[in-house]
Amino acid sequence: MTKEERIENLNRLSGTDVRKCMKCGKCSGRCPAFHEMDIKPHQFVSMLEQGKIDQLLQSKAIWSCLSCMACVERCPRGVAPANVVEAVRDTVVRMQGANGIKAEEIPPIVDELIPQQLLVSAYRKYNK
Amino acid sequence: MQRIGVFVCWCGSNIAATVDVEKVAEVIKSEPGVVYSANYQYMCSENGQQLVKQAIKEHNLTGIVIGACSPRMHEATFRKAAEEAGLNPYMVEIANIREHCSWIHKDMDEATEKAIILVRTAIAKVKLNAPLMAGESPVVKRALVIGGGIAGIQAALDIADAGFEVDIVEKNATIGGRMAQIDKTFPTLDCSACILTPKMVDCAQHENIDILSYSEIEEVKGFVGNFSVKIRRKARYVDETKCTGCKICMEKCPSKKGLNEFNMNLNTRPAIYIPFAQAIPNVAVIDPTQCIKLKTGKCGICQKFCGVGAIDYEQKDTFIERQYGAIVVATGFKPIDLDNFNEYGYNDNKDVITSLELERLMNAAGPTNGVLLRPSDGEHPKTITFIQCVGSRDTSGCGKPYCSKICCMYTAKHAMLIREKYPDTQVNVFYIDVRTPGKNYDEFFRRAVEQYGVNYIKGMVGKVYNENGKLMVQGSNLIDNEQVTIESDLVVLAAAIEPEPSVRKIATLLTTSIDTNNFLTESHAKLRPVESPTAGVYLAGVCQGPKDIPETVSQASACAAKVIGLLVKNKLKTNPCVASANENMCNGCSQCANVCAYGAITYEDKEFRLGGGKTEIRRVASVNPAVCQGCGACTVTCPSGAMDLKGFSSKQIMSEVEAICKM
Structure with missing residues (x-):
């Protein structure tokens, strides 16, 4: 994959338009895992926008993001930083050749209020 | 025999970069009826207009088509040029080959082909144009300002100082608006009330200004120069002419738990109150949702103590109807x-x-x-x-x-x-x-x-x-x-x-446009920033867009200049492109009158000859050309095809469609 393809892939996986970010930092202002992250939520958005893919893929923060979606909920511009984190995490997992999720591993009883993405993220992290 | 002239404009490179203007002028030459065709770099320039005028005279043209920018830009320019050359201004048609063609296409061949079709379409229409004469309507020399904040106050003072009568209609019990609530003003930090309240007093004392506080607009009829506005004067339960503003009622009122709106609900006020010390008019008002007397019939303490007998629990909303030549909307804002x-x-x-x-x-x-x-x-x-x-x-x-x-x-x-x-x-x-x-x-x-x-x-x-x-x-x-x-x-x-939410209703009453954020739309963002698209309606302050006090005051004064410019005229030229009913086809069904937003259509009983000495009396539609705005709603509603718009007749529209389809 070329760098451009990776950028395009991350944009597609995240499903969010990072150009809409107005650099207000509300995501990082809200993030409960902020202090655990080497790359902060707002930086995920701006680094993807600037194409700093290698740094993103090296990030340790993808394993400390709680996928609580607070940043998504609070963003005034409709950007979803957690989705960018998840896109990076997903890319890293796939590069390792491991698809952490298996359908039969999903517990039979799932609280329907839990965001789908949180579950998926949790499985990926658990399997890393 | 029609003698049509066609003038294709380059608009510098705006059109010429995408449309082969010389080819358009050349191809159009062979259209039936076209006796003259030219192209020029800037048709709207002095020289361009001269070219048009000369051609009209030399070639005895009966109608002209200008292939140029949108008619919103220069239709008036070319109509005037035609008139100066002795041609009826309504024998001019504009083919919009800029906004509708060159600006939205990239391919030269395609754009050129489309430009030719658009010019052909305009030729088809102009052949059916009839000379029209603009009528005249009188101007009522009085202005209405909706909203008594700093925008409304400034506009009213400027208009009144020029010698015209102004009414300020304010929905609250006092004028002053948001500026009255503000403590200091940036960037000079002068006290807001100290600079605002003298202007409020000026309004109250000005012989040309009538403040209608605690009042709202109910209905607007008419058009530029001749608006007729119905105003609801809400019951304040206090006789404005008697109350002296002594505030004894406020002291004695036993119901003191009302939230003080002026203080952003941070403290309370009595049921009968004057919003703040420098209120204009300095007259009390009763909050009917809080007043014990109005709610239960028992109390009446304020009436007992009022030394001038101003309290009137029986007061009802009243309505007044007034005529205005121009309207300024200055309805202001609220925090979300x-x-x-x-x-x-x-x-x-x-x-x-x-x-x-x-x-x-x-x-x-x-x-x-x-x-x-x-x-x-x-x-x-x-x-x-x-x-x-x-x-x-x-x-x-x-x-x-x-x-x-x-x-x-x-x-x-x-x-x-x-x-x-x-x-x-x-x-x-x-x-x-x-x-x-x-x-x-x-x-x-x-x-x-x-x-x-x-x-x-x-x-x-x-x-x-x-x-x-x-x-x-x-x-x-x-x-x-x-x-x-x-x-x-x-x-x-x-x-x-x-924007203050009540602006939505006002925009509807004035048939003026509003954007997705409820800001009123100006006629042109740069060149007509204080005019609304509805003639005779002007915009001041935050109702048009977010702005601070200096900008608001500037805009209000600009509005006043526009209003004064309108009110000094004794007559206005009316738009002759209005609807008219073919009485022989009209069946008197009233559908046109029902859709008319301007109340321009009435019905009359007319006697028609049937032949053989017999007559019959039929009810037929009649359009008041001074009130009709030429929107065309009636023409498409009329089931019998009796209603037609001058300058935009069904025949003309159909001939345009045919010209487009012919290829």
């Missing part, structure tokens, strides 16, 4: 509701307030007599944190997508005033960007940082929460790439502003 922003804890914490509430807390006439005390316990706040852009620049759907424009400056003002008056107070400001364009504005903001030591933190707040009775403000410090939590005694939210 913060229900969508529970992350800032506004609804849960008394000490999280809005900036407008802070204005009242700092104002000498406010609930704390100007001493800054926090609402929860009346203590002096030692750490105050401001949060900017609350609901502004928000495209998530919770707030408003626009910048509210005034918050950066008023927050800098608040921060400085607090540091000046209470130097032991720590003041923090969370901001995304500081936007301070304007004379002495950025200098003002920098003073807050450099001289007053206000702590500006670049970053947005993620949440405000209460921990053991302390407000914790958690947000980003983007410059240091940190997440910070600041313990604060008072949190002030710079809430976005939005």
